[in-house]
Amino acid sequence: ITIRRATIGDIICMQNANLHNLPENYMMKYYMYHILSWPELSFVATTTDITVDEDTCSTDGASAADEEEYMTLDDNLGNSIKLDPTYVKPGEKLIGYVLAKMNDDPDQSEEPANGHITSLSVMRTFRRMGLAEKLMRQALFAMREVNQATYVSLHVRQSNRAALHLYRDTLQFEVLSIEKSYYQDGEDAYAMKKVLDLNELK
Numbered sequence: 343i344t345i346r347r348a349t350i351g352d353i354i355c356m357q358n359a360n361l362h363n364l365p366e367n368y369m370m371k372y373y374m375y376h377i378l379s380w381p382e383l384s385f386v387a388t389t390t391d392i393t394v395d396e397d398t399c400s401t402d403g404a405s406a407a408d409e410e411e412y413m414t415l416d417d418n419l420g421n422s423i424k425l426d427p428t429y430v431k432p433g434e435k436l437i438g439y440v441l442a443k444m445n446d447d448p449d450q451s452e453e454p455a456n457g458h459i460t461s462l463s464v465m466r467t468f469r470r471m472g473l474a475e476k477l478m479r480q481a482l483f484a485m486r487e488v489n490q491a492t493y494v495s496l497h498v499r500q501s502n503r504a505a506l507h508l509y510r511d512t513l514q515f516e517v518l519s520i521e522k523s524y525y526q527d528g529e530d531a532y533a534m535k536k537v538l539d540l541n542e543l544k
């Protein structure tokens with residue numbers, strides 16, 4: 343199992359996993375927006391194990407050559423940051439993803455830089471192996487390191503015990519508030535937040 347940065351070639355499989363695992367689904371252009379605007383923040387977990395029978399989706403191995411180059415980004419302080427190359431292996435299957443962004447709400451432009459976890463999921467066969475925690479830590483580290491995010495936020499269903507355990511107990515997010523009827527079916531959300539400390543995330 344490999345964890346690597348997500349690329350445009352992964353979007354179809356990320357959407358496939360999202361449709362399998364969560365009721366909150368997004369249009370293709372919203373995935374594109376994440377990957378094109380913050381290519382350093384979203385990650386996928388993949389396997390080349392061909393015996394996997396769950397409805398996993400094969401990533402686009404054909405784009406491997408393009409993705410092997412180092413990605414150079416400018417941080418907001420005028421420094422150039424070189425990210426490790428993303429190796430897309432032919433025959434890979436996507437088994438988990440984290441879709442992350444920076445908060446770019448113009449109404450909150452006074453706020454210090456902060457990140458947001460839009461969506462996270464791991465295919466059923468591969469749960470309870472620590473993959474979600476690893477995906478999250480990669481995204482949080484990149485937010486802090488590349489974008490100087492001082493904190494990260496997310497929403498989670500009150501009934502989602504697995505995700506709550508991961509966020510509150512494993513990753514030490516705090517519950518900021520309860521957003522009434524946040525979800526389309528009327529369920530409330532916990533709005534959660536974590537202050538990002540590089541020493542802890544390294």
Ligand code: ACO
Nearest residue numbers: 461462463464469470471472473474475504505507508512
């Ligand atoms: N019940 C209780 N605790 C759980 C459960 C569970 N069902 N699943 C995982 N945990 C705990 C683990 O024991 C571990 O705790 P530890 O640090 O004390 O050992 C911690 O959560 C992290 O476990 P991982 O193995 O990293 O989590 P996993 O890879 O299984 O993925 C996830 C967790 C993403 C919530 C998965 O169950 C899933 O895909 N669920 C469906 C989609 C979903 O709910 N996504 C989150 C929605 S919120 C959002 O997207 C912002």
